Amino acid sequence: MELDTGATAWMLMSASLVLLMTPGLAFFYGGMVRSKSVLNMMMMSFGAIAVVAVIYVLWGWSMSYGSDIGGIIGNPFDQFGLQGAIYDGGEFIIDDYGVPGIVGVGFQSTFAIITVALISGAIADRVKFGTWMVFAALWVTFAYFPMAHMVWGGGLLSGDGPFAGIAAPIDFAGGTVVHINAGAAALVLALVVGKRKGFGKEPMRPHSLPFVMLGAALLWFGWFGFNAGSAFTSDGFAGLAWVNTTTATAAAIIGWLITEKLRDGSATSLGAASGAVAGLVAITPAAGSVSPVGSLAVGVIAGVLSALAVGLKYKFGYDDSLDVVGVHLVAGLWGTLAIGFLATDTGLFYGGGVNQLAVQAIIAVIAIVFSAVVTLVIALILKGTLGWRVSEEAEVGGIDLAVHGETGYETVPQGSIIKEVRA
Amino acid sequence: MKLVTGIIQPHRLDDVKSALEAAGVRGMTVSEASGYGRQKGHTEVYRGAEYTVDLVPKVRIEILVDDADSAMVTDVIVKAAQTGKIGDGKVWTVPVDDVARVRTGEHGAGAL
Numbered sequence: 001m002e003l004d005t006g007a008t009a010w011m012l013m014s015a016s017l018v019l020l021m022t023p024g025l026a027f028f029y030g031g032m033v034r035s036k037s038v039l040n041m042m043m044m045s046f047g048a049i050a051v052v053a054v055i056y057v058l059w060g061w062s063m064s065y066g067s068d069i070g071g072i073i074g075n076p077f078d079q080f081g082l083q084g085a086i087y088d089g090g091e092f093i094i095d096d097y098g099v100p101g102i103v104g105v106g107f108q109s110t111f112a113i114i115t116v117a118l119i120s121g122a123i124a125d126r127v128k129f130g131t132w133m134v135f136a137a138l139w140v141t142f143a144y145f146p147m148a149h150m151v152w153g154g155g156l157l158s159g160d161g162p163f164a165g166i167a168a169p170i171d172f173a174g175g176t177v178v179h180i181n182a183g184a185a186a187l188v189l190a191l192v193v194g195k196r197k198g199f200g201k202e203p204m205r206p207h208s209l210p211f212v213m214l215g216a217a218l219l220w221f222g223w224f225g226f227n228a229g230s231a232f233t234s235d236g237f238a239g240l241a242w243v244n245t246t247t248a249t250a251a252a253i254i255g256w257l258i259t260e261k262l263r264d265g266s267a268t269s270l271g272a273a274s275g276a277v278a279g280l281v282a283i284t285p286a287a288g289s290v291s292p293v294g295s296l297a298v299g300v301i302a303g304v305l306s307a308l309a310v311g312l313k314y315k316f317g318y319d320d321s322l323d324v325v326g327v328h329l330v331a332g333l334w335g336t337l338a339i340g341f342l343a344t345d346t347g348l349f350y351g352g353g354v355n356q357l358a359v360q361a362i363i364a365v366i367a368i369v370f371s372a373v374v375t376l377v378i379a380l381i382l383k384g385t386l387g388w389r390v391s392e393e394a395e396v397g398g399i400d401l402a403v404h405g406e407t408g409y410e411t412v413p414q415g416s417i418i419k420e421v422r423a
Numbered sequence: 424m425k426l427v428t429g430i431i432q433p434h435r436l437d438d439v440k441s442a443l444e445a446a447g448v449r450g451m452t453v454s455e456a457s458g459y460g461r462q463k464g465h466t467e468v469y470r471g472a473e474y475t476v477d478l479v480p481k482v483r484i485e486i487l488v489d490d491a492d493s494a495m496v497t498d499v500i501v502k503a504a505q506t507g508k509i510g511d512g513k514v515w516t517v518p519v520d521d522v523a524r525v526r527t528g529e530h531g532a533g534a535l
Binding site: 203205206260263264265266268270271274307310311314323326 | 467468469470471472473474
């Protein structure tokens with residue numbers, strides 16, 4: 001295949017955009033926690049970048065796209081350290097879109113990074129940083145790479161799998177691999193790790209809504225790489241995904257704001273930021289298969305559903321601190337199912353029958369069960385070995401100071417109490 | 424000598440300051456305060472979780488005056504700060520034993 005410089009330029013750009021999402025997520029989550037734990041929250045995202053980027057070139061790519069083992073996983077040794085993934089006979093490998101394979105490796109690694117970072121919102125303010133870093137390594141290896149392989153690497157849940165006989169499963173940019181996967185993991189982890197001290201009794205209001213808005217804006221911008229980049233080239237599909245990503249997100253903001261205006265009395269900035277993310281999540285699997293008008297329905301319903309779902313944690317008493325379940329699991333599930341209704345060629349509303357819907361439901365359920373089981377095993381092993389929780393004193397006093405030896409904000413005039421003792 | 428202290432709505436500060444200057448008051452100390460009286464606090468909602476904030480922001484003005492001026496200064500503050508709604512604040516006066524001007528070391532009325 002001849003090198004396509006236009007497509008290659010777009011894919012390098014897309015990879016960079018998706019990588020930007022994780023620091024964006026750090027702001028989105030960081031603004032939502034209390035000021036005493038803002039650094040720890042942001043460090044969980046930066047830690048995910050560090051761990052996952054390293055692992056990805058070692059065995060991540062190979063486990064996702066290497067030679068298939070049982071439809072579940074790629075062989076980690078097949079392309080360990082990217083051997084055989086970059087060159088062929090001294091020349092760069094070029095994929096079917098005219099893009100060098102190494103560009104695809106970079107692009108895919110950024111998806112693995114953000115997926116791990118997403119989970120951190122469920123366990124804010126209270127976990128040991130070292131345990132989180134080990135969890136990131138284990139989870140990306142045993143939950144993310146297999147899911148990426150099953151859906152995108154020619155495994156069980158792909159167009160080459162057993163369900164393709166009913167209809168080819170569609171997950172354009174990661175409804176199952178990224179959002180259902182992270183959302184189900186978040187629920188399990190919140191249950192295993194347990195509630196923050198004072199959850200449901202003490203106020204835990206977001207300390208910086210401007211940070212949350214900034215984070216949502218960076219996520220949205222990065223999401224153009226996530227969705228439009230998932231066309232793997234700079235073509236009409238990329239354009240369709242770009243427009244759908246914008247329209248669904250806009251509609252989701254409106255859906256969330258109307259819901260909370262009716263329920264709580266105000267249209268809030270946190271609601272707008274959250275609605276935007278819910279819309280982005282929901283359109284992710286569907287960005288290449290619904291029309292822009294269809295994307296409005298995907299978005300507005302995602303906004304309403306997630307606005308309603310964030311209250312569930314108080315009802316059921318699990319402390320999914322920053323609503324990873326309410327936003328990513330719920331909107332990811334809806335987006336995955338919405339394809340069954342709204343895909344312009346195979347959707348129920350377009351005369352495509354129920355086959356697509358059935359297949360979408362099957363892959364969603366398998367994704368939830370797979371992620372939940374793998375996460376439970378990893379979480380329990382870590383609970384019994386390294387332990388998850390910091391001391392109660394550290395949690396109440398502030399995890400930033402206790403774990404990282406820093407505080408996010410200056411609360412006393414410099415020089416009066418703070419003195420430099422070692423330079 | 425007297426110390427007149429006013430707790431007022433933050434948005435009335437500019438008007439109160441101008442009115443006091445027009446009445447010949449030459450100095451004051453202003454600080455941010457929080458508290459509540461009959462106004463009570465307010466509620467905030469984040470992703471459906473409701474929080475009540477008991478303390479509302481206020482501004483505290485403190486002015487040292489001659490005994491003869493205290494009633495006038497109190498009046499000026501009350502008039503300028505008044506909106507007629509709950510939460511307008513309070514003004515009170517207490518006697519002061521002594522005042523010293525740091526720059527010169529003067530004491531008593533001469534230090535005002």
